[in-house]
Amino acid sequence: MTSLETAPHPEKLRRVAIDPLSRVEGHGKVTLLLDENDHVQQVRLHIVEFRGFEKFIQGRPYWEVPVMVQRLCGICPVSHHLAASKALDQIVGAFRLTPTADKLRRLMHYGQILQSHALHFFHLSSPDLLFGFDSDVARRNIVGVAAAYPEVARQGVLLRKYGQEVIRHTAGKRIHGTGSVPGGVNKNLTLAERDELLKDIYPIIGWCRDAVHLARRLFEQNLEEYNAFGRFRAHTLSLIRADGAMDLYHGGLRARDMDGGTIFDHVDYNHYWEQISEEVKPWSYMKFPFLRALGPQHGWYRVGPLARVTHCDFIPTPLADRERMEFLAYDGGSVAGATLGYHWARMIEMLHAAEAIKELLHDADLQGTDLVVSGERQERGIGMIEAPRGTLIHHYRVDEHDQVIRANLIVSTTHNNQAMNEAVRQVARQYLDGRKLTEGLLNHIEVAVRAFDPCLSCATHALGRMPLRVELIDAGGDTIEVMMRGGAGEGVAPH
Amino acid sequence: MSTHEPRKVRIATTSLAGCFGCHMSILDIDERLFALLEHVEFDRTPLTDIKHCGPCDIGLVEGGICNAENVHVLREFRRNCKILVAVGACAVTGGLPAQRNHLDLADCLQEVYVTEISLASGMIPNDPELPLPLDKVHPLHEVVKVDYFLPGCPPSADTIWKFLTDLLAGRTPHLGAELIRYD
Ligand code: SF4
Numbered sequence A: 001m002t003s004l005e006t007a008p009h010p011e012k013l014r015r016v017a018i019d020p021l022s023r024v025e026g027h028g029k030v031t032l033l034l035d036e037n038d039h040v041q042q043v044r045l046h047i048v049e050f051r052g053f054e055k056f057i058q059g060r061p062y063w064e065v066p067v068m069v070q071r072l073c074g075i076c077p078v079s080h081h082l083a084a085s086k087a088l089d090q091i092v093g094a095f096r097l098t099p100t101a102d103k104l105r106r107l108m109h110y111g112q113i114l115q116s117h118a119l120h121f122f123h124l125s126s127p128d129l130l131f132g133f134d135s136d137v138a139r140r141n142i143v144g145v146a147a148a149y150p151e152v153a154r155q156g157v158l159l160r161k162y163g164q165e166v167i168r169h170t171a172g173k174r175i176h177g178t179g180s181v182p183g184g185v186n187k188n189l190t191l192a193e194r195d196e197l198l199k200d201i202y203p204i205i206g207w208c209r210d211a212v213h214l215a216r217r218l219f220e221q222n223l224e225e226y227n228a229f230g231r232f233r234a235h236t237l238s239l240i241r242a243d244g245a246m247d248l249y250h251g252g253l254r255a256r257d258m259d260g261g262t263i264f265d266h267v268d269y270n271h272y273w274e275q276i277s278e279e280v281k282p283w284s285y286m287k288f289p290f291l292r293a294l295g296p297q298h299g300w301y302r303v304g305p306l307a308r309v310t311h312c313d314f315i316p317t318p319l320a321d322r323e324r325m326e327f328l329a330y331d332g333g334s335v336a337g338a339t340l341g342y343h344w345a346r347m348i349e350m351l352h353a354a355e356a357i358k359e360l361l362h363d364a365d366l367q368g369t370d371l372v373v374s375g376e377r378q379e380r381g382i383g384m385i386e387a388p389r390g391t392l393i394h395h396y397r398v399d400e401h402d403q404v405i406r407a408n409l410i411v412s413t414t415h416n417n418q419a420m421n422e423a424v425r426q427v428a429r430q431y432l433d434g435r436k437l438t439e440g441l442l443n444h445i446e447v448a449v450r451a452f453d454p455c456l457s458c459a460t461h462a463l464g465r466m467p468l469r470v471e472l473i474d475a476g477g478d479t480i481e482v483m484m485r486g487g488a489g490e491g492v493a494p495h
Numbered sequence B: 001m002s003t004h005e006p007r008k009v010r011i012a013t014t015s016l017a018g019c020f021g022c023h024m025s026i027l028d029i030d031e032r033l034f035a036l037l038e039h040v041e042f043d044r045t046p047l048t049d050i051k052h053c054g055p056c057d058i059g060l061v062e063g064g065i066c067n068a069e070n071v072h073v074l075r076e077f078r079r080n081c082k083i084l085v086a087v088g089a090c091a092v093t094g095g096l097p098a099q100r101n102h103l104d105l106a107d108c109l110q111e112v113y114v115t116e117i118s119l120a121s122g123m124i125p126n127d128p129e130l131p132l133p134l135d136k137v138h139p140l141h142e143v144v145k146v147d148y149f150l151p152g153c154p155p156s157a158d159t160i161w162k163f164l165t166d167l168l169a170g171r172t173p174h175l176g177a178e179l180i181r182y183d
Helices: A062-072 A077-091 A099-131 A142-148 A150-171 A191-221 A223-228 A269-275 A305-311 A318-337 A341-361 A417-432 A439-451 B021-027 B032-037 B068-080 B089-093 B096-102 B105-115 B157-168
Strands: A014-018 A028-034 A040-047 A235-240 A252-256 A262-267 A276-279 A288-291 A380-387 A390-398 A404-410 A470-473 A479-483 B009-015 B040-042 B056-062 B065-067 B081-087 B119-121 B133-138 B148-150
Touching: A014 A439, A028 A417, A028 A439, A040 A417, A062 A077, A062 A390, A062 A404, A077 A099, A077 A150, A077 A380, A077 A390, A099 A142, A099 A150, A099 A191, A099 A341, A099 A439, A099 B021, A142 A150, A142 B032, A150 A191, A150 A341, A150 B032, A191 A223, A191 A318, A191 A341, A223 A318, A235 A262, A235 A305, A235 A380, A235 A390, A252 A269, A262 A269, A269 A276, A269 A380, A269 A390, A288 A417, A305 A318, A305 A341, A318 A341, A417 A439, B009 B021, B009 B068, B021 B056, B021 B157, B032 B040, B056 B068, B056 B089, B065 B068, B068 B081, B081 B089, B081 B157, B089 B096, B089 B148, B096 B133, B105 B119, B148 B157
Parallel strands: A276 B119, B009 B040, B009 B056, B056 B081, B081 B148
Antiparallel strands: A014 A028, A028 A040, A235 A252, A252 A262, A276 A288, A380 A390, A390 A404, A470 A479, B065 B133
């Protein structure tokens, strides 16, 4: 069978769209083209929105950036807040933060991992896993889970709440806080805040463990199907600590090939563009990154929990590390390459986040008062972090008037672009090809997309051109805007 | 018997040119969600698999309007929802994405898809599957009638909770000074 990316004669085919994708974050759709015998000829995951952050932050003073760019994404604003801060640390010459600043940011980040992973598993994906991929659409959601499995839903809500509270105490507010600044942080963690978080951390760790075991049990019950579902081989990429430990806040770049062999390791991320390049395809606003050494055809890879849990030499907290070893050994290592293995790996990371939070809360450095440092001013800054969904890159240039003059963002979901397309094509081959499509069958495609926990919200930062004409008419019937084909992009004199 | 139970209030929500932060703030009501579920049911939202909005009592819309698709969805919400609420700065004013309103699209495209340094090869996406971006980002009330505006980026969970519980109780929502925030 062909790659299914592009059908030779699309005009003769019937189009089916899954639009909008639901129970994912952000705006996207999948289109399928089928021939008269219901054979699938083309499958594409499109990112359909644009917002232009890279462009409109130009001209803004650099210290506004960590607060502005987090509005790319309300699900993982902390990731953007911190990746931007890390880039701007370099701009202000802060190459080594104070222990208080470093640890406070880490605490904020692990709070974020906890809340995002809980949201994804419980609120968005668990309905598919608990009820079945083609179960009744009316109850295939968190409300249905709350009715059928009240304790699972309650723990999901409370795990997310705890992560949000960690963020509130470190960033000032649950969504779009301001705690991190170029060179450090603007507050420490007071003893009262610490005690409030400490009082619930032990049940939280327990529930995270239960969540790992729930993810594992779901796999055990459906091992053959889960293992084969949307399965494909891919390279992997993540940050890694110098000693090989999982570190979601900082590290060097590690890439492995499909067989686990090293492509590169401990690469300084300040030279990321020597390793990673991007391609554009006409049918998506999301770019397609690849490893330069392998080229665009073969160099794509996956990022996120599955890549990280299989990449690291160990997880530096005991409970999560034990779960990692069981995950890797399970069924002869089969799950570590399965698309649905993402969920299990994600829960292992959530457990690690809870354990890391506990350790940080016991660290007196968080009550330190030395918050910000600076050094010799630089004009270029690069920040990288492992966001809940994978490696996140922020890159800025700042001029002598303190204005941002250039920005490049490669968000986690973008790294997974080709991998997600591979997964949905594989599912189309396995489940849809030659059959009459039903809602339940189409949901299989979304189950594959959801495994990646894509944040299509983050991935919509770029601007696109206009292929049509529309008139925008206001509530009173007056035309307020008319847009024409080719109004931008095509046939326009370069500026 | 359940025949005497009052009908549940039906709520739809959607994100247009928003970041999902307002939706996250709705979820930040935490365990109060379960109390809410005793009185409401959800139509189209990012949490359910209903792809098109049907007749509803309340529609909560996050995000401004940045493309033709947004206009379409917003009109569908207006047609179907008795009460339409603009939730958050983006819906109320266009928000941060409206920062692009003074820029030229062709310029932006060129930079993001053609001249960006990390690109191996550039081209501007142009497939008909991609909805037409508008030249400017618009707030909701420029296109449809809006019944309530909740400011904030995002409005806090307590603000959303007070607003919804007032509406559900049949009261005109009244937010005190501490619940109306713009940050
Ligand atoms: S108002 Fe703020 S939180 Fe809400 S969608 Fe817009 S940027 Fe996100």
